[in-house]
Amino acid sequence: MASTKNITPKFSALIPLFAFVFTFLGVGIYQNDFYALPAPIAVIVGIIVAFILFKQSITSKINTLLKGCGDDKILTMCLIYLLAGAFAAITNETGSVDSIVNLGLDYIAIQYIYVGIFIIAGFLSVSTGTSVGAIVALAPIVVGFADESSADLAILCGSLLGGSMFGDNLSVISDTTIAATQSLGCKMSDKFKQNIKIAVPAALFTIAILIFQGLGLKSVETETVVYTYSIIKIMPYVLVIILSIMGVNVFVTLLLGSISAGLLGIVYGDFTLIESTKIAYIGFTNMTEIFLLSLLTGGLAALVERNGGIDFILVKIKKLIRNEKTAQFGIATLVSTINMAIANNTVSIIIAGPIAKTINDEYHLDNKKTASILDIFACISQGFLPYGAQVLMILSFSKGRIDYLDLVFNTWYLVLLLIYTLLFISVKPLRVR
Numbered sequence: 030m031a032s033t034k035n036i037t038p039k040f041s042a043l044i045p046l047f048a049f050v051f052t053f054l055g056v057g058i059y060q061n062d063f064y065a066l067p068a069p070i071a072v073i074v075g076i077i078v079a080f081i082l083f084k085q086s087i088t089s090k091i092n093t094l095l096k097g098c099g100d101d102k103i104l105t106m107c108l109i110y111l112l113a114g115a116f117a118a119i120t121n122e123t124g125s126v127d128s129i130v131n132l133g134l135d136y137i138a139i140q141y142i143y144v145g146i147f148i149i150a151g152f153l154s155v156s157t158g159t160s161v162g163a164i165v166a167l168a169p170i171v172v173g174f175a176d177e178s179s180a181d182l183a184i185l186c187g188s189l190l191g192g193s194m195f196g197d198n199l200s201v202i203s204d205t206t207i208a209a210t211q212s213l214g215c216k217m218s219d220k221f222k223q224n225i226k227i228a229v230p231a232a233l234f235t236i237a238i239l240i241f242q243g244l245g246l247k248s249v250e251t252e253t254v255v256y257t258y259s260i261i262k263i264m265p266y267v268l269v270i271i272l273s274i275m276g277v278n279v280f281v282t283l284l285l286g287s288i289s290a291g292l293l294g295i296v297y298g299d300f301t302l303i304e305s306t307k308i309a310y311i312g313f314t315n316m317t318e319i320f321l322l323s324l325l326t327g328g329l330a331a332l333v334e335r336n337g338g339i340d341f342i343l344v345k346i347k348k349l350i351r352n353e354k355t356a357q358f359g360i361a362t363l364v365s366t367i368n369m370a371i372a373n374n375t376v377s378i379i380i381a382g383p384i385a386k387t388i389n390d391e392y393h394l395d396n397k398k399t400a401s402i403l404d405i406f407a408c409i410s411q412g413f414l415p416y417g418a419q420v421l422m423i424l425s426f427s428k429g430r431i432d433y434l435d436l437v438f439n440t441w442y443l444v445l446l447l448i449y450t451l452l453f454i455s456v457k458p459l460r461v462r
Contacts, residue, residue, distance in 0.1 A: 042338030044082055045329060046380070049075030050367075053376075068376060069321040072329055079332040090332065097331025098324050106211040106323050110316040112283035113202040117157055118312030119287055119305065120265055123294040125156075131258040139246050142180050143239040146171060147192040147442070151232070154196025156266035158203040160419055163193040168426035175430075179246050183431045186423050187439025188239055190412060193419065195232055195442055198408040199224050202269065202283065204319050204375045205404050212382025213389060213400040217279050220404070223397045227405060227453050231445040238441050262297075265290035319375060326379045334383070342384055356392040357402055357454045360385045364403055365410040374407035381407075405450050412443045 053071035060066075080090055097103070137145035146167065154163040171189050175182035197203050201217045210220050269286040291305040300308060333339060346363065350356045363384060368377035381403065389399040411417050415433045423436060 036335070036337045036340055038340035038344050039337040040341050041082070042333055042336035043341060045075040045079035046333050046338060048078040049329060053373075067318060068373065069318060069325055072322060072325040075329050076325065076332070079329065079336075083332065083336050085335075093331050093335045094328040097328040097334075100327050100331070102211045102214070103323055103327035106207050107320050109202075109207045109211075109279055109283070110204060110320050110323070111313050112280065112287065113158055113204070113207070114312035114314075114316035115309040116202060116265075116269070116283050116287045116290065116312070117159070117162075118308050118315060119290040119294060120157070122308050123262055123265075123290055123297065123299050124259070125262045125265060125290065128258040128260075128262045132260070132263065135258065139180070140243050141240065142174060142246065143184050143188045143243045144236050146174075146185055147188040147195075147232075147235060147239055150189050150192025151196040151199075154193045154203075155200045155270065156196075158197070158200040158206075160193035160197035161422065163196060164189060164419055164422050164426075167193075168423055172426055172428075172430075180243075181439075182427060183435040183439045184239075184242055186427060186431060186436050187441065190419060190423055190436065191235060191440045191442030194408050194412045195228060195446075198404055199228055201279065205378055205407055208323070208375055208378040208382060209400040209404040209407075212378065213386055213396040213403070215397040215400050218275070218277075219397040220400045223395075223401045224404070227401060227450055228446065231442060231449045234445050234449075235442040259297075262293060265293060322376060323379060326376070330380070330383055339384060339387070343387055346384070346388065350388070350392070353392050353394060354454055356388050356394060357399065360388055360399060361402055361406040361450075361454070365406045368407050368410040369414065374411040377407050377410075378403055402450070402454065405446065409443055409447050409450075412440065413437060 049071050052074045053066060053068060056066040056071070076094065080087070083090060085093070150163045150167055153167070154160050157163065167189055168186075171185045172182065174180050175185055197205065199221060200206055201221055206217060206220065210217050213220075265286050268289055269282055272282040272285065287309065291302075291309070294300050294305060295302055330339070342363075346359050350359050360381070364377050364381040367380050368374055385399060385403050386396075388394075389396055412419060414420060420433065420436060424431070424433065
């Protein structure tokens with residue numbers, strides 16, 4: 030990013046950023062669909078406003094834009110997105126996702142259906158790196174369970190939402206994890222280990238509550254359903270998780286995961302070698318939007334920073350910061366507020382990331398803890414948004430049988446995660462040891 034030395038903090042420098050946010054938000058409200066306008070197009074609107082507003086020469090502004098787009102953290106983030114896309118596409122084609130879902134469902138008794146859905150959704154979103162993908166895969170099954178058993182649909186959907194956000198927040202191939210770790214300059218494995226300390230206690234309390242809620246459920250005699258799955262096809266996911274925990278370089282981890290999934294698909298006859306390369310490329314193209322979004326947002330952020338916008342935010346935030354703990358609360362509030370405006374947790378992290386990094390360094394915080402907090406609060410705010418993709422998707426699948434309040438009041442994990450994270454920030458030492 031551009032140097033901020035001798036730059037006067039200015040509110041006006043934030044106007045291009047507001048143009049991006051309000052374009053994205055305005056079209057979403059007007060269309061009643063926050064994904065109606067591709068986010069990269071909204072960023073381009075902000076870049077155009079920056080070029081019109083800022084006083085440097087066209088050449089200077091282009092150079093600043095290109096330096097922002099070419100920042101090593103941005104490019105690293107983009108390359109990781111491509112590999113994650115390839116891995117997701119190949120494992121989907123081999124039927125690995127179906128194997129995970131069916132394996133779980135085959136072993137779940139009706140009394141444990143609530144906690145079972147939470148765990149399956151968590152493992153599925155950890156493995157695939159997407160809460161939306163887990164919801165799409167499981168929501169029809171969840172509704173079917175409610176139809177054919179005594180299970181409460183609102184509790185099932187709350188378990189699904191909580192489990193999906195739990196896994197997405199922890200996953201090493203999630204775009205939010207990639208954005209948070211690259212923004213703070215820490216290893217994914219370190220952030221994963223730090224995240225576990227915060228997320229797992231909330232998950233365990235959630236599991237206890239869901240087990241208690243399911244004790245009174247009784248089986249209803251229905252036609253026997255046979256779930257087919259292959260343990261071997263789950264192995265690429267297990268490999269990626271193990272390598273990530275071991276601290277293996279993320280590029281190596283995702284490459285080995287993709288190769289193992291590809292070989293598995295070839296051996297099982299799901300596709301040929303040539304077809305596997307095409308599937309991997311489809312995975313690349315599936316990440317086009319987030320790839321371009323990260324690239325262009327890096328350029329827009331550089332323009333805003335070059336003209337004093339980032340410094341203006343920092344000056345205002347620092348007035349509210351008294352110590353290390355309030356610094357962490359400031360970062361949490363920043364990313365949550367941005368996410369409430371644009372309903373996209375990845376974009377929120379990308380926007381808040383450079384500011385969080387500056388605060389982190391100035392107050393000598395632990396970057397892996399800050400990355401975790403950044404990701405967690407983006408996750409919490411996204412999960413509670415009535416216009417967020419995850420909530421809207423679940424409500425759509427329920428076809429009016431539950432409403433927003435029914436869903437949120439039964440999403441125990443997000444409530445407990447919020448409480449535990451606030452306690453974690455308040456009690457745990459935040460400085461680098």
